[in-house]
Amino acid sequence: MGELTLRPVPTPTGRAAGPTPLNALGDNILTTSLDKVINWGRSSAIWPALFGLACCAIEMMGTVGPRHDLSRFGSELFRASPRQADLMIVSGRVSIKMAPVLRQIYDQMPEPKWVIAMGACASSAGMFNNYAIVQSVDKIVPVDIYVPGCPPRPEALIDAVIKLQRRIRGEPLVKRSA
Amino acid sequence: MADVFIEPRIRGANEEETEWMDLNMGPQHPSTHGVLRVKLKLDGEVVRDADADIGYLHTGFEKSFEDKTYTQGITFSDRMDYLGPPINNVGFVSAVEKLMEIDVPPRAQAIRVMMMELARLGSHELWLGTAGLDLGVYSGFFYAWRDRELILDLNEAYAGVRMMTSFTRVGGVAWDLPDGWLDQLQRFIDLMPPRIDDFESMLTNNPIWLERLRGVGPLTGQQAIEAGVTGPMLRASGVDYDVRKAFPYCGYEQYDFDVPLGVNGDCFDRYKVRVQEMRESLKILQQAKDNLPDGPWLTNNRKVALPPRTELNTSMEAVIHHFRLVSEGFKGPVGDVYAFVESPRGELGFYLVSDGANKPYRMKVRPPSFCNLQPLRQLVHGVLVADVIAIMGSMDFILGDVDR
């Protein structure tokens, strides 16, 4: 039997240290910054605008469907009116006749707003390198996330929304690049 | 009725017309099923005139086809009627096979039939979900997607892709069925009938559904033929024309199924016809699976179809054929043909003009949705705005097909 070396007892911290002004109230108060709270709110309830154009719209419907449920991640409803939406998921190929309409819907959305270019056609015109399709929707609106695929799986779209949420949480409150 | 199409629309010709309100529906609208713009002229709540402005999804498919070899064009053809891509694939290669007089082996035909009927089921399910969504059936959307996900799983197991399968090749199909696919299909076939009954029980005797759809947008058989309408819209008006029965292709003559017909040609009949068609598709699927012949899934004609990879090790000719087909494709004779299949919307036709090159000279698509959308102006004359939604829903058009 050797000598029993007693390890020093660590200094109690937190609640065990006894009441201090800050923790006297227990777990009822959170302190954080305004940026973080607002961004947390914005990212947790992104409501997309209904902007299904072509085949990707069917996979977008699949994302909202029962198997891959987008509303788990906060996108509870797709709003038909752009005035009530914060996210525009451009799902499908944008033809030149549709381009001004796309821009108008984007302009009608109030700030803060984000754009996900879903699918190969929205990101870069996909397989349609011709007269009728706008070669990538970022010629018309600023895009935040590009999702490759033709059409991308619902899981890919959910991944895009989660990446967007992370990005939103990192955004500074005051200055948003247009 | 013919003069409804031809009467010229002169603004202000009619005194009361100046009091009508112009209402623009779309192209971004939850109920237009894609980017369709309908310019309505309303007299209060009643529609007096409608002009469908299409072209918001025009993609230049026909021009693109002229630039691609026959095999490359198959991947393009998926994206037209994007709710039933396997059917577009079969239509496209049918035109090429008719031009080149190539026979498709029976196993390939049976695989094509199974994929097409699955696509038809998926399309009708989605139609039920979204047309119901327009009329307030919010839960129907989720029922529809629950079933459609099973169909997409089958697609993925066979072709590797959920939607854009591109599974046909000229002279057959690209791959054989994987192991276990037929069991998965059988489980699906056993699962579906109670689900369709479930879905139908929610709607068919529902007083709101009946109220919204009964008697709305009627089209008599004669009017439907004059208007060039095909598919469930035509059959709901009582005209017995289904390409699978009238001009059987891919071995449809060996399957025993009925073609449901409607009586009044209103929106409710179109709904009934489509639900019944889903049940008939299940019958065809069961028969195709039970009678699936053995054998090759791609023609032996090495001029148009790639040789199996094992042959490339042993035969010099196979290597040469492979090289030729992959780099240049194959050339067709000079001439023009029209081949057509039954898509969930109607007769999908491909008019192919060839000048002897390895690409189509002109590939015109006869889109069922384009032809079905034409009588919109005639159908919405004098109905309420809410009925316009019901009528557009019952037409089941896909803008990718309308605009190409």
Added chain:
Amino acid sequence: MSESAANALVQRLQAAFPGALLESSDFRGDLSIVVESDTLVEVAAHLKANEGFKYFLYGTAVDWPARDPRFTVVWEVRSLEAKTRIRIKTTAAMPEPHVPSLTAVWPAANWHERETYDLFGITFDGHPDLRRILMPASWEGFPLRKDYVSFGEPVIFSDQKLEGLEPDAIRG
């Protein structure tokens, strides 16, 4: 259509409209006839009224730039009772190609002829409402003609020089 039925139909047409039928062909079972544009509407009306071709399938055009007349305009119609089809063709020459419209005979030809006008520039005389349907109303040019350059952007590989190939310099 079977060969004998096709031949019989062609002979009946030739008897009814002598000199109007320029050629006929039966390629892979599809009967096509080429008709002069002057008698086109009469032949069409006869086909609908007397031969039972009531069902309009589609209408389009094919551009043969090396040939004069340049365009072949095609309509295809079907008889549901007899389960047969016939393809009616006529030609249109540059400049200002025009053919008679068949909307008076088959009203369903309306949108198909509008589309052919939109994509090829062929005017259909007698069409009630000839305007662009797929392209924007202010579009210039006819996309499906063979001399219409179709690419949206050239593909630039990473080792290529960019002079003159900047994406915005394409459309001049």
